[in-house]
Amino acid sequence: MFQLKWVWKNLEGCRKRYIAALCSTVVLAVMVLGTSLITANIMDTVFKPLMETGQVTEEARQRLIVLVAVLIGYTLLRTTMAYFSVITYETCSQKLVYKLRKDLYRNMQEQDQDFYSRNRTGDLMTRLTGDMDMVRFMVAWIIRQLIDCTVLFLTTSICFLVTDWLFALSLLVVTPVIFLLTKRFAKQVQPLYVDLRERLSQLNTSAQENISGNRVVKAFARENYEIAKFDEKNEAYKTANTKASLLWLKFSPYIDGVSQSLAIAVLLVGGIFLIWGRISIGTFTLFNSLCWTLTNPMRMLGMHINDLQRFFASANKIIELYYSKSTITSRADAKKVEGRLRGEVEFRNVDLTLHGAKVLKDISLHVAPGETLAIMGPTGSGKSSLVSLIPRFSDVTKGEVCVDGVPVGMYPLHDLRASVGLATQEVFLFSDTVDGNIAYGDTSLSEEEVKRFAKMADVDFAEKLPDGFDTVIGERGTGLSGGQKQRIALARALAVRPSILILDDTTSAVDLETEKYIQEQLSSLDFPCTKIIVAQRISTTKRADKIAVLEHGEITQYGTHEELSKKPGYYREVFLLQNGMEETEGEAI
Ligand SMILES: Nc1ncnc2c1ncn2[C@@H]1O[C@H](COP(=O)(O)OP(=O)(O)OP(=O)(O)O)[C@@H](O)[C@H]1O
Numbered sequence: 001m002f003q004l005k006w007v008w009k010n011l012e013g014c015r016k017r018y019i020a021a022l023c024s025t026v027v028l029a030v031m032v033l034g035t036s037l038i039t040a041n042i043m044d045t046v047f048k049p050l051m052e053t054g055q056v057t058e059e060a061r062q063r064l065i066v067l068v069a070v071l072i073g074y075t076l077l078r079t080t081m082a083y084f085s086v087i088t089y090e091t092c093s094q095k096l097v098y099k100l101r102k103d104l105y106r107n108m109q110e111q112d113q114d115f116y117s118r119n120r121t122g123d124l125m126t127r128l129t130g131d132m133d134m135v136r137f138m139v140a141w142i143i144r145q146l147i148d149c150t151v152l153f154l155t156t157s158i159c160f161l162v163t164d165w166l167f168a169l170s171l172l173v174v175t176p177v178i179f180l181l182t183k184r185f186a187k188q189v190q191p192l193y194v195d196l197r198e199r200l201s202q203l204n205t206s207a208q209e210n211i212s213g214n215r216v217v218k219a220f221a222r223e224n225y226e227i228a229k230f231d232e233k234n235e236a237y238k239t240a241n242t243k244a245s246l247l248w249l250k251f252s253p254y255i256d257g258v259s260q261s262l263a264i265a266v267l268l269v270g271g272i273f274l275i276w277g278r279i280s281i282g283t284f285t286l287f288n289s290l291c292w293t294l295t296n297p298m299r300m301l302g303m304h305i306n307d308l309q310r311f312f313a314s315a316n317k318i319i320e321l322y323y324s325k326s327t328i329t330s331r332a333d334a335k336k337v338e339g340r341l342r343g344e345v346e347f348r349n350v351d352l353t354l355h356g357a358k359v360l361k362d363i364s365l366h367v368a369p370g371e372t373l374a375i376m377g378p379t380g381s382g383k384s385s386l387v388s389l390i391p392r393f394s395d396v397t398k399g400e401v402c403v404d405g406v407p408v409g410m411y412p413l414h415d416l417r418a419s420v421g422l423a424t425q426e427v428f429l430f431s432d433t434v435d436g437n438i439a440y441g442d443t444s445l446s447e448e449e450v451k452r453f454a455k456m457a458d459v460d461f462a463e464k465l466p467d468g469f470d471t472v473i474g475e476r477g478t479g480l481s482g483g484q485k486q487r488i489a490l491a492r493a494l495a496v497r498p499s500i501l502i503l504d505d506t507t508s509a510v511d512l513e514t515e516k517y518i519q520e521q522l523s524s525l526d527f528p529c530t531k532i533i534v535a536q537r538i539s540t541t542k543r544a545d546k547i548a549v550l551e552h553g554e555i556t557q558y559g560t561h562e563e564l565s566k567k568p569g570y571y572r573e574v575f576l577l578q579n580g581m582e583e584t585e586g587e588a589i
Contacts, residue, residue: 003315006322007139010100014092018139021088024081025144029151031078033159036289038071044282051281085144093140097132104128104321112326113393121212122205127317130200134314142307149297149304156293159286164279167287170269171294174258178298181258185251186305190312192244197313199237206233248306255302259295266291328392330413337415341499342369342404343530345390350399352385352553359385360553363399367546369499372523372531374541376571377550383534384425386550387502390532391420403500421498423506425534427485431474434462437488441496450495456521457491458514459484482509490518497527504534512539519543538565538578547571 011018046064050056108115108124160168210217210226217226266287273279279287345367352360359382367373375383388394389401392408401408408416421441429437438454439445445453450469454462461484465471473480473488480488486509493501501522507515519540522531533540541547542561549557549570557569564571 003312003319006315006319007096007135010103011092011096011139013099014095017088018092021085021092022143022147024085024088025147026151028078028082028085029148030155031074031081032152032293033155033290034074035071035078036286037159038067038074039289040282040286042067043285044280048281089140089144093136096139097136100135100318100322101128101132104132104318107322107324110326110329111324112328113388115324115326120201120205122203122208123201123317124321125208126197126201126204127321130204131197131314131318134311135318137307138311138315142304142311145300145304146308149300152293153297156290159290163283163286164273167269167273167279167283171262171265171287171291174261174265175294175298177258178255178301181251181255182298182301182305185247185255185302186309189244189247189306190309192240192247193306193309193313194316196237196240196244196310197317199233199240201317203230203233203237206230244306248302251302252299256299259298262295263291328395328413330411331409334410334412336412337419340528341419343419343499343528344369344402344404345373345500345530345532346400346402346405347386347389348400348402350389350401351397352382352389352394353397354385354394358553360389363553363555365548365555365558367530367532369530370528371546372533372544374544374547375532375534375550376536376541376547376574378570381550382553383550384504385553387504387532387534390500390502391417391422418496419499421493421496421501421529423486423489423493423503425505425508427482427489429474429480429485429488431472433467433470433472434459434465434488435469437473438491438495440492445495450491453491453495454488456494456518456525457487458510458517458521459487459491461487483511483514486510487514487518494525498529501529501531502533503531505536506533507540508536512537515539536574538575541571 008015042064046056046060046067049060104127157168157172160171206229210230217223270279270284270287274281274284345365347363347365350360350363351358363386365373375386377383385394389396390403390408392413395409403411403416403419418441430440432440434454435447435450438450438459447469454460454469462469462471465473486506490503490506493503493506507518510518515537516539523543531544533544535541538561542565545560547557547559547561547564548555549564551570557564557567557571559567565575566572
């Protein structure tokens with residue numbers, strides 16, 4: 001039931017309105033009795049004398065007019081109340097879901113890389129959409145129905161007991177059977193809905209992966225394989241859905257049968273009591289017209305339990321995400337960055353272990369403000385992991401990473417990351433204009449400034465796009481080449497005028513001439529900036545002040561291009577290889 005407590009906690013701000021809506025449901029349910037009681041009164045005071053004497057007195061006529069008028073007024077009042085009640089439920093539930101979605105989205109923004117590698121995108125999307133809708137459905141509908149059913153059942157039972165206890169007991173005797181059946185059903189259906197929720201998430205993940213990777217699918221002509229894979233998930237979802245529905249179908253004939261037997265009992269027992277003179281025609285009418293208020297809750301209870309279990313399965317997923325905490329957060333005593341960081345970077349005996357694998361071992365490096373450090377090494381040697389420690393995408397296992405002599409953990413995370421410009425290996429561009437993508441980190445940039453950074457990263461090609469810098473790129477936008485994307489990502493990283501610029505293999509897809517131009521631009525930036533460049537090309541590394549060679553998570557070589565190109569080792573091997581290759585292409589380094 002902690003799920004309900006959590007919903008209640010998040011209803012803050014509209015709790016009073018929601019309580020009013022709940023109360024209105026109680027009142028509306030009780031008011032159902034009113035209609036039947038007035039009708040019973042008409043039967044006993046107007047129609048009974050009429051049947052007995054065959055005459056209508058003036059008093060009875062007046063009474064009939066008054067009671068019918070009361071009935072009309074009463075119905076109008078109930079309908080109006082019901083209208084406002086539904087509106088209140090809707091507004092409260094929409095407000096709740098809006099708040100929850102906002103909170104969840106904010107929490108997702110604060111999660112670390114580990115979180116995103118643990119959770120599938122399709123699953124996260126399901127939490128933000130389908131699961132969220134289930135919570136809304138719970139607040140706006142299920143709770144209302146449960147209260148309505150319970151109050152109707154209780155008030156009718158009390159009314160029946162007060163009116164004629166024997167008649168009432170002869171009807172209520174079947175209710176324990178229904179409750180037992182419902183309880184068994186609830187117990188069996190719960191795991192089915194947990195499974196159903198998981199199948200839906202798998203289905204969404206499969207669709208999302210297919211959409212994201214559609215080029216790979218096409219390149220390998222694996223459409224049929226993908227269709228079969230999706231079909232498998234679709235089938236599993238259908239089976240899980242059918243299983244849950246069939247379970248209800250297994251129970252519903254019994255529940256329906258028992259509850260329908262009440263209507264027969266009313267006619268049978270009521271008819272006998274009427275003949276015996278134990279009850280009046282008004283009482284019989286009352287029992288007959290209110291019989292549905294006993295049968296309906298009993299019949300609907302199973303359905304509502306169905307919905308309730310679906311809500312619990314969805315709420316569990318949302319709550320898990322809601323309270324999920326990143327392990328990388330700002331310390332309470334973190335000191336705000338005043339002004340600009342100088343950009344001094346130091347690794348002190350750093351070890352990094354990721355999921356049990358030792359990725360970095362005893363790394364010590366120092367980069368002075370404004371210097372350029374190039375990092376080179378074979379694939380999987382730990383280059384990306386090393387640079388990701390600076391903006392704290394991961395935290396060191398041992399040792400310290402310092403910026404301006406202060407451990408990175410001592411800075412507020414936002415301030416630290418705002419001081420670092422990063423262009424990653426895998427370029428991600430937003431579905432926005434070229435201009436919007438470049439100004440992503442600083443939306444206050446003027447058009448001229450955007451163009452200036454674009455020029456530094458050689459994004460001149462944007463001028464030739466259909467709408468120039470206003471051309472929408474990224475998902476559903478104009479297609480760009482890998483090198484073009486990399487250049488936009490570089491311009492985006494430069495546009496925040498970072499104190500530390502990290503380029504993780506950012507120019508690997510651009511041609512040598514463009515790369516040379518970019519390197520020249522980087523060496524003459526008009527703001528102080530320390531550059532840490534992961535690169536595989538000697539043409540990039542040779543311009544750096546220092547080069548670190550990383551092999552198997554360890555620094556095996558450290559020095560300038562002149563030093564390392566003469567020393568035996570990885571750097572020289574790459575140097576000779578690339579030099580030779582380029583010499584054969586007639587382009588000397
Ligand atoms: N989240 C993770 N969990 C476990 N191991 C990881 C994780 N991220 C990276 N690794 C491992 O750490 C090692 C270094 O990876 P990293 O991406 O830093 O290498 P790299 O030198 O940048 O490689 P490349 O040049 O191919 O980009 C690899 O063996 C990789 O499998």
